[in-house]
Amino acid sequence: MAQKELMPGQKRFTVPAVIADLAILGWFVFSLFPIVWMVMLALKTPSEQTTTYFKFAPTLDNFVTVLTERGTLLTSVNFPAAILSSTINCLGAVVISLLVGIPAAYAAGRWRFRGSDSLMFNLLSFRFAPELMVIVPLFVIYNTIGLFDTSLGMVWVLQLVTMPLVVWILRSYFEDLPEDLEQAALLDGYTRRRAFTMVALPLVRPGIAASALLAFIFAWNNYMFPLILTNSGSVTVAITKFLGGGGQAYYNLTAAAGVVGALPPLILALTIQRYLVQGLSFGAVKG
Amino acid sequence: MSIRQHGAMRSADDTVGGHQPPAVSPARRKWRPYILSIPATIILIGILYPFVQGVGYTFLNYRATEPNPHFIAVGNYVAVFTDPLFWSSVRITGTFAIVATVVETILGVIIALLLNRSSMIGKIFEKVLILPLMIAPVIAAVIWKLMFNPQFGILNHIFRLGSTYDFLSADRALWSIILVDLWIYTPFVAILVLAGVRSLPREPFEASAVDGANWFYMFRRLMLPMMWPYILVAVIFRFMDCLKVFDIVYVLTQGGPGHATSTLQVNAYINSIINFNYSGGATYMFILWIIVYLTAQQLVKLLGRAQARAAGSEA
Numbered sequence: 001m002a003q004k005e006l007m008p009g010q011k012r013f014t015v016p017a018v019i020a021d022l023a024i025l026g027w028f029v030f031s032l033f034p035i036v037w038m039v040m041l042a043l044k045t046p047s048e049q050t051t052t053y054f055k056f057a058p059t060l061d062n063f064v065t066v067l068t069e070r071g072t073l074l075t076s077v078n079f080p081a082a083i084l085s086s087t088i089n090c091l092g093a094v095v096i097s098l099l100v101g102i103p104a105a106y107a108a109g110r111w112r113f114r115g116s117d118s119l120m121f122n123l124l125s126f127r128f129a130p131e132l133m134v135i136v137p138l139f140v141i142y143n144t145i146g147l148f149d150t151s152l153g154m155v156w157v158l159q160l161v162t163m164p165l166v167v168w169i170l171r172s173y174f175e176d177l178p179e180d181l182e183q184a185a186l187l188d189g190y191t192r193r194r195a196f197t198m199v200a201l202p203l204v205r206p207g208i209a210a211s212a213l214l215a216f217i218f219a220w221n222n223y224m225f226p227l228i229l230t231n232s233g234s235v236t237v238a239i240t241k242f243l244g245g246g247g248q249a250y251y252n253l254t255a256a257a258g259v260v261g262a263l264p265p266l267i268l269a270l271t272i273q274r275y276l277v278q279g280l281s282f283g284a285v286k287g
Numbered sequence: 288m289s290i291r292q293h294g295a296m297r298s299a300d301d302t303v304g305g306h307q308p309p310a311v312s313p314a315r316r317k318w319r320p321y322i323l324s325i326p327a328t329i330i331l332i333g334i335l336y337p338f339v340q341g342v343g344y345t346f347l348n349y350r351a352t353e354p355n356p357h358f359i360a361v362g363n364y365v366a367v368f369t370d371p372l373f374w375s376s377v378r379i380t381g382t383f384a385i386v387a388t389v390v391e392t393i394l395g396v397i398i399a400l401l402l403n404r405s406s407m408i409g410k411i412f413e414k415v416l417i418l419p420l421m422i423a424p425v426i427a428a429v430i431w432k433l434m435f436n437p438q439f440g441i442l443n444h445i446f447r448l449g450s451t452y453d454f455l456s457a458d459r460a461l462w463s464i465i466l467v468d469l470w471i472y473t474p475f476v477a478i479l480v481l482a483g484v485r486s487l488p489r490e491p492f493e494a495s496a497v498d499g500a501n502w503f504y505m506f507r508r509l510m511l512p513m514m515w516p517y518i519l520v521a522v523i524f525r526f527m528d529c530l531k532v533f534d535i536v537y538v539l540t541q542g543g544p545g546h547a548t549s550t551l552q553v554n555a556y557i558n559s560i561i562n563f564n565y566s567g568g569a570t571y572m573f574i575l576w577i578i579v580y581l582t583a584q585q586l587v588k589l590l591g592r593a594q595a596r597a598a599g600s601e602a
Binding site: 017020023024027028030031032034035037038041050051052099100101103104106107108110111113115116119122123125126127128129130131132133134135136137138139140141156157159160163167192217220221222223224228235236237239240243251254255258261262265266268269270273276277280281284285 | 319320321323324326327328330331333334335337338340341344394397398401402404412414415416417418419420421422423424425426427429430431432433434438439440441444445470474475478479482483517520521524527528530531533534537538551552555556559560565568569572573575576579580583
């Protein structure tokens with residue numbers, strides 16, 4: 001193998017290198033163990049749910065239970081309904097964020113206009129504002145105007161999560177897009193709108209996909225909004241209910257529901273891994 | 288440096304350069320960005336409205352038992368600032384945010400440097416690194432809660448602690464929550480810093496290697512200054528999020544035992560949603576919002592300076 005450039009810690013096959021590999025291995029044992037444990041617990045039978053051994057006959061029974069009526073009858077947690085409402089609410093929130101966010105991101109990325117910075121800053125401040133500051137009044141408003149426990153209400157409030165993400169990420173994509181391309185289209189007699197839809201939009205498709213998937217992940221993982229603003233809840237709220245507040249706890253069902261609830265974000269995250277860094281830091285750091 | 292600089296953006300008027308597209312009046316061109324931003328602005332207002340209303344609550348005695356609230360000036364603030372529970376939750380939140388952010392940053396930087404060695408193991412583990420970060424914090428907290436269980440939790444079993452050792456007891460709960468937080472979010476710091484390390488130019492390192500500089504010297508004098516902006520971005524995001532921690536605390540301990548883990552946002556939740564004291568909760572949140580806002584401002588200033596310095600050392 002060719003001699004590689006030296007970066008700190010890059011020497012190989014030495015004692016420090018072995019120690020470094022062991023250290024990283026240690027982190028990954030720590031990092032993966034809880035996930036492995038959750039999957040194992042989900043595969044155990046009810047009589048084994050309080051055991052700590054690693055050898056057992058795995059069963060998919062718990063998954064069947066949480067995903068069907070059987071779980072609802074047993075635990076009074078309607079997990080299938082929670083999955084459905086989480087899916088509808090999160091998809092709705094992402095679609096609206098895209099419809100509304102793409103034009104705003106384009107405007108902010110292409111032109112510098114009075115108020116553009118304050119619009120962007122306000123969107124960013126949502127990311128850092130304590131959610132309850134908005135939710136407590138919303139809780140009162142929703143109860144008054146009947147938006148409590150509705151999809152419309154959830155889609156609206158989830159904009160707090162999804163909109164800043166979509167607008168901030170896409171703005172940086174539109175900024176990086178060379179304007180010459182649109183200029184050429186304009187000179188060819190395209191209207192601005194057609195130059196946008198035919199030239200600019202297809203070129204930022206990776207950005208749109210990445211921001212949409214990330215927004216979906218964060219909306220899906222959100223806990224406080226459905227906890228306060230709905231009765232029927234969401235996947236995240238339903239999972240905590242399996243733990244049983246005072247009543248009987250179903251550890252293996254909790255674990256099975258946890259696995260099911262964790263799968264969509266994990267699958268989506270792995271498909272957009274290339275864009276994760278940018279998305280997580282709102283484009284402040286490019287991957 | 289990729290952190291957005293606004294100076295480079297064009298004005299609304301000069302966007303089409305020397306060529307004028309046909310049939311679009313200058314007035315229409317001038318208003319275009321505003322028109323495009325209208326829908327987003329409407330949603331923004333829709334969310335700012337409750338925020339402003341929440342600020343209004345802090346000057347009322349609004350609660351479920353007081354459906355027709357009246358103005359009590361700074362009464363809520365006096366009540367909050369003289370409440371020992373508030374100061375204890377400030378202390379708990381501060382401890383949590385500082386310890387979690389510092390530990391996560393140090394661990395994250397170490398992991399990023401280790402993964403950057405591009406060994407076989409590093410390549411495989413990079414994919415696995417983000418898993419805890421993408422699982423909902425609530426699910427992570429639920430798994431850990433099961434593992435923390437003194438009777439049948441796996442941790443007490445593995446470490447032979449016996450069933451009397453409780454990870455979530457009054458004096459240990461905060462540290463257990465920090466442990467869960469760093470399990471989830473250390474990868475966040477690591478992948479941001481890793482992206483930063485990978486974007487560093489090679490030349491300065493080669494040059495100083497030729498000069499016979501040792502590893503530690505290169506790390507301290509070259510790598511750290513250039514990486515500092517990336518580390519700071521991670522610190523800003525982590526610290527801000529830690530100040531408003533809710534999910535994992537609420538699932539693991541609900542602020543207990545007693546008030547041992549009542550962070551500001553947990554306390555505000557209990558106040559306003561469980562006890563229906565809307566004004567009390569809103570006051571907590573408004574104070575927290577001011578703290579977060581001022582801290583963010585200072586950190587962003589620091590980031591600007593670090594970027595300027597890093598740009599200087601790269602040149």
